[in-house]
Amino acid sequence: MPSRSDDDDPRLGDVSEGTVLRAILARTPSASHTILGPGDDAAVLAAPSGSVVATTDTLVHGPDFRLAWSSGYDLGWKSAAVNLADVAAMGARPTALLVALAVPRDLRLSFVEQLADGFRAACEALAPGCAVVGGDLTVSDVLTVAVTALGDLEGRSAVTRSGARPGDVVAVAGELGLSARGLAVLFGRFRDGDVPVPVVASQLAAGERAALDAQLRPSPPIGLGPVAAMAGATSMMDISDGLALDAGRMASASDITIDLRSDSLGDDPRLALAGGEDHALLATFPPDVLPPGFRVIGDVRTRGADGVLCDGQPVDVAGWDPYRDWDAAAG
Amino acid sequence: MPSRSDDDDPRLGDVSEGTVLRAILARTPSASHTILGPGDDAAVLAAPSGSVVATTDTLVHGPDFRLAWSSGYDLGWKSAAVNLADVAAMGARPTALLVALAVPRDLRLSFVEQLADGFRAACEALAPGCAVVGGDLTVSDVLTVAVTALGDLEGRSAVTRSGARPGDVVAVAGELGLSARGLAVLFGRFRDGDVPVPVVASQLAAGERAALDAQLRPSPPIGLGPVAAMAGATSMMDISDGLALDAGRMASASDITIDLRSDSLGDDPRLALAGGEDHALLATFPPDVLPPGFRVIGDVRTRGADGVLCDGQPVDVAGWDPYRDWDAAAG
Structure with a gap:
């Protein structure tokens, strides 16, 4: 794809938080379990079976990814996937992601847009019905993506690590x-x-x-x-x-x-x-x-x-x- | 309080992830809504009224706190409080926190212990019945505390920002x-x-x-x-x-x-x-x-x-x- 000029693709330090948030939200569809999506102090999710599965996992620039190898899209996709897997491992169906993003001010706006596209694509491909319902945006010298995933057990008990029996x-x-x-x-x-x-x-x-x-x-x-x-x-x-x-x-x-x-x-x-x-x-x-x-x-x-x-x-x-x-x- | 010697208080880079996790978990009581607490791929929380409120907020070393002014305890307390407030602002009662912690390897183990104490104390003081139910631990050059708070509306509708009417x-x-x-x-x-x-x-x-x-x-x-x-x-x-x-x-x-x-x-x-x-x-x-x-x-x-x-x-x-x-x- 053609790369944008610097004028079209500002660094995050040169735009307002609102500009960045709008770019993200424009790429964030609502999910089937969303009662109240992004924009208020908190999101509200349906938990029809009376419980919610919750897990969090963080990707940090350096130990977890290198920007020469991972695009924004890759990083969004992977951040979603690793958290969706933790929900699935309980036997639950993922319903929502919350994304806490800490970004360097010299990062380009297009990187964050691609990140949001990656989150969306991973949810659509791996966990249809799940989407980003909330988040937080702050600055940091180290690009950090902390994701929380929520899921629904649909009336089942959670499958833990502790139930294996001899003979299985x-x-x-x-x-x-x-x-x-x-x-x-x-x-x-x-x-x-x-x-x-x-x-x-x-x-x-x-x-x-x-x-x-x-x-x-x-x-x-x-x-x-x-x-x-x-x-x-x-x-x-x-x-x-x-x-x-x-x-x-x-x-x-x-x-x-x-x-x-x-x-x-x-x-x-x-x-x-x-x-x-x-x-x-x-x-x-x-x-x-x-x-x-x-x-x-x-x-x-x-x-x-x-x-x-x-x-x-x-x-x-x-x-x-x-x-x-x-x-x-x-x- | 007397400070510990370096032998008693190792840097995080010199101990295993398991050592750090055990220190945190020893300071993490279970909460009244906890069906399954820390230790598995995800936690399971009760959501008796069929929905869950969810929000995330991050504190980053530099823009959000300075270590000369904030102890580990202060940082844990504040990270909890700012997220609990977002849940309360929806009219909900906080039920659980998930904590994604990215820590420099030269940080002392005692700092993380104090952080866990601060989380616990803030929950007990501000939101009894709420506690840390899960988290993630990774390394970063920038100390980052990303918290997700969950809450229960107890059968009420969420109170949003958009319902104010002339005359109120x-x-x-x-x-x-x-x-x-x-x-x-x-x-x-x-x-x-x-x-x-x-x-x-x-x-x-x-x-x-x-x-x-x-x-x-x-x-x-x-x-x-x-x-x-x-x-x-x-x-x-x-x-x-x-x-x-x-x-x-x-x-x-x-x-x-x-x-x-x-x-x-x-x-x-x-x-x-x-x-x-x-x-x-x-x-x-x-x-x-x-x-x-x-x-x-x-x-x-x-x-x-x-x-x-x-x-x-x-x-x-x-x-x-x-x-x-x-x-x-x-x-």
Whole structure:
């Protein structure tokens, strides 16, 4: 698309808060659960089944994204998707997002417009009926997108991490390791020294585009969260920090051991075990149940010395801990 | 209180995310509406009346607070209070907070512990029954606290900004200008050149302590939001950016003119009109209604050329716009 001239695309520090808000609101449709949308002190959402699911997750420039690799659209999409996945992982249907945006004053207005477009597109593609219903806009030297997602259980009980029972099967819906593969492509091939540089499409090998998309604009199977709950999932969570680490959390919460099958983890089981940010849904089901969209990757056993095994052997794979692992770079 | 040694009080970059989370959760009681609290992908809250009020507001180091002036406790308290006020302004009772925290790695663990204590204390003091039910922890070079507050309308309709009618009285509950007076004391007397320095209690004149408290740990009258709604408030909002600016927003939303009375605006009507961050509740009521805790400060008139008058004359007072007004300093 043709880029706008600087006159057409001012920096945020040169326009009023009202101008920025109007640009966002023009790109923010109302949602089916919205009783009162943006513009007042707070939004009001329908919660017809008498409860509401709520979660929050933040993307920070540097540890969570680089502007050379992520467009505003990508960032809006991903910020929505990672929060929608947390709602889906409870077995709920997402109803609304609230977006707290802290933006540097030298950022262009078009970036914020693209961000709003990304939020809208992710909701329409991944969670129809959900939309941004409120937000907050402030300035910061570090671009920060803090999102809260709300959801409706439609009368069901929430599916937690703690209900897995020995004898259940372990199943997953969505990608394993694809997002990490995309991150490896970015860090390995699209940097000049330590500085991220834009992706050149012609330099991508077959399959790498899908890996980059999974990293920059993940599409977790949001609609399968309610499907799993209705089918009788005994436990569920989304895989944010890698299968091994998150399966270990489920095993601890449920006081069981999860034994994974390497032959169900794709071409590169180690990447599937370690790779974060896929936001696939990890669930356990009674042995006679497997809803469409899920594939079996292991079994639930009585709790042993290790929370997670693969082919009966202990798994030693670390996940991502931003407190230790972020290199303090941005770009 | 005695300060802890560095060994007892590590920097966040030297401990795991789990250590920080455990410190926060140990200070986070459950709330009366909590069906499922922290620890899973999302929280589940009761929404017994079939809807939920939701709002988000962020405090960023620099434009919104300075660490020389605000303790962790102050910051937690204020982050809670400003969000609770937005829920109250809809006529709702706050039920839950979600806290997205982005913290520099050189911050001390004790700061985060105090922050959690401040959240808890503000909820207990201002909105009993409300508590932090979920959150997110990430790293950032800029300390950022993004809070989402949820509330319950208890079967009532939301009170918006748009329902004021000619003939209504304009009333307020809470302080006007006190927080701005506190900010003026901080910027005027507790800086070394441009650099904020800690407040010295012995240098405060009579009344200045209350002004500082209003700025650093505001106590808006959260419980009076539902009271106003039950009494029949026709419109309501919290005063974040100053009475003149926010009354103008209410006047635009309701298509009326608000005529304030200077003799009801305290010793310094200009400060009351311009001063932001009080989070007092501004409401309109039918002429025969005034619930306890509210005082009349003006009248609603048919829409004229100006949205806000004072003693029948136009008011020209600007509020705070971080896009234009922040000086880019922190400290």
